Amino acid sequence: MKKTCSRYTPEKISRFVDNELSQDQYYAVSQHIIHCPDCNRLAGQYKSLSAVFNDHADQQKLQINPDRLRQKLLQNTPCSKKNLLGNILVFFSKNIYLQLASIAVILIICLFSFQGSLFGPTGPSAIVTSVDTDFTSVMIIETQKEKHTIIWFSET
Amino acid sequence: MVKLIKIILIFTGISCFYFFSRPVFAAGRVLTDVKVIHASMGPGHIDPGLKKIISELESVFKYTSYRLLKDRRLNLGFNQEGRVDLPGKRTLIVMPTDMDGKRIRYQINIKKNNHLIFKTRVLLRNDSSITIGGPKFNNGFLLFNISGSMR
Numbered sequence: 001m002k003k004t005c006s007r008y009t010p011e012k013i014s015r016f017v018d019n020e021l022s023q024d025q026y027y028a029v030s031q032h033i034i035h036c037p038d039c040n041r042l043a044g045q046y047k048s049l050s051a052v053f054n055d056h057a058d059q060q061k062l063q064i065n066p067d068r069l070r071q072k073l074l075q076n077t078p079c080s081k082k083n084l085l086g087n088i089l090v091f092f093s094k095n096i097y098l099q100l101a102s103i104a105v106i107l108i109i110c111l112f113s114f115q116g117s118l119f120g121p122t123g124p125s126a127i128v129t130s131v132d133t134d135f136t137s138v139m140i141i142e143t144q145k146e147k148h149t150i151i152w153f154s155e156t
Numbered sequence: 157m158v159k160l161i162k163i164i165l166i167f168t169g170i171s172c173f174y175f176f177s178r179p180v181f182a183a184g185r186v187l188t189d190v191k192v193i194h195a196s197m198g199p200g201h202i203d204p205g206l207k208k209i210i211s212e213l214e215s216v217f218k219y220t221s222y223r224l225l226k227d228r229r230l231n232l233g234f235n236q237e238g239r240v241d242l243p244g245k246r247t248l249i250v251m252p253t254d255m256d257g258k259r260i261r262y263q264i265n266i267k268k269n270n271h272l273i274f275k276t277r278v279l280l281r282n283d284s285s286i287t288i289g290g291p292k293f294n295n296g297f298l299l300f301n302i303s304g305s306m307r
Contacts, residue, residue, distance in 0.1 A: 103166065126286035127259070127279040134273050135290075141216055148212040153274055153290040 005038040013039055017046040124149045185233050186252040186260055187305040190240045192226040195219040195289070196296025209285065209301055219296070243293050245269050248300055258282050260304045266291075280304045 008016075008029060015021050016029040033040045093099075124142050126149040131138050137154040193206065196219055202210055203224040210222060230238035232252055240248045249265040259279040266274040266288075278286055285303035292298075 123281070125281050125284040129261075129277045129279060130275075132275040143212045143215050145215060146212050148209065148285070148287065149278070150213075150216060150287045150289065151276060153288075155273070155291050 005036050007032060007036070008039055010042060013042050014046050017043055017050060123147065184307050185231055187307050188230040188232055188238055188250055188252065189285075189301075189303045189305075190226075190228045190230065190238075190248060190250065191224060191301040191303075192228075192240070192242060192248075193299040193301060194221075194223045194225050194243075194293060194296050195299055196221045196223075196294070198296070206301075209287070213287065213299070221296070222299075225298075242266070242291075242300070243298065244291065246273075246291065246298075250302060252304065255306070260306060262302070262304065264288065264302065266300075282306050 012021075012025075012029065013033075016026060016033075019026070021029065029039075033043050091098075124147045128140050128149065128151060131140075131151065131153075133153050135153055135155060139150075139152040141150040141152065142148070143150070191206070191209075193203075193213075195213070195217060198221040201221045201223060203222060205224045205227060206213075206222050213219075213222065225243065226240065228238075228240045230240075230250070232238050232250070234252055234254060237249055237251045240250070242248055245268060247267045249263075249267065251263045253261045253263055255261065256279050259281050262278050262280055264274075264276050264278065265272055268291075274288075276288070280286055280302070283303075283305050285301050287299055287301045289297055289299035
């Protein structure tokens with residue numbers, strides 16, 4: 001772009017057109033281009049270029065479907081919950097041994113849970129709610145290993 | 157969708173198995189086993205019939221000999237008394253009264269010469285046992301191991 005005025009650089013004029021100058025600078029440039037035909041012409045050229053660029057960008061923007069874009073983004077997200085669940089299901093459905101093993105584990109847990117505790121006895125073998133005796137000495141003992149309850153009374 | 161139905165069917169099957177295979181306690185009977193043991197400091201002897209409980213007894217008592225004098229199995233209904241004659245004119249009376257969750261409530265009495273000398277109420281875990289001891293007998297002591305199992 002040809003310019004003979006040396007007061008403002010083409011970059012400064014471009015920034016004026018793009019409204020990127022401070023208020024004082026903008027005012028000074030706007031006053032200058034009224035009287036300077038070179039700068040005025042350059043500013044006009046930048047404006048028309050900017051207008052063409054903006055029109056083209058708007059047209060491209062109109063062609064974008066936001067819903068489709070959102071769907072595509074969701075599909076490409078690697079850690080989405082849907083994908084994770086899907087992957088797990090596919091992994092289990094493909095391996096018959098894994099399916100059988102899973103069922104076996106669930107059955108074993110069920111069997112243990114209704115027969116007793118899976119992790120050994122919970123609480124003492126017997127809870128003593130009352131003791132009544134003619135003798136004074138009564139001891140209630142619980143063994144460490146199996147929590148076996150022992151009542152000891154002395155017949156003396 | 158087919159996968160989902162398969163998963164639902166598997167879980168339904170497991171749930172049915174779990175609930176229907178649970179023991180039904182309501183109208184059952186209580187299998188009660190009473191072992192009368194003589195514990196003493198005599199020559200080392202452990203009766204084979206005491207294999208299940210001996211490690212527990214040995215963890216508490218220092219006796220060297222454990223002899224099984226009597227093993228009585230009683231099939232009792234609730235509030236039905238079971239009597240076991242003990243050495244030294246004693247009698248053990250066990251009576252399951254009701255259930256409390258997974259535990260059987262027992263009333264246990266010991267009589268000597270027809271006089272009540274010991275009375276206790278315990279909540280015994282199903283398929284478990286309690287040991288009551290103390291009476292002197294033949295240079296040793298008597299232990300009564302009472303186990304209960306709901307059927």
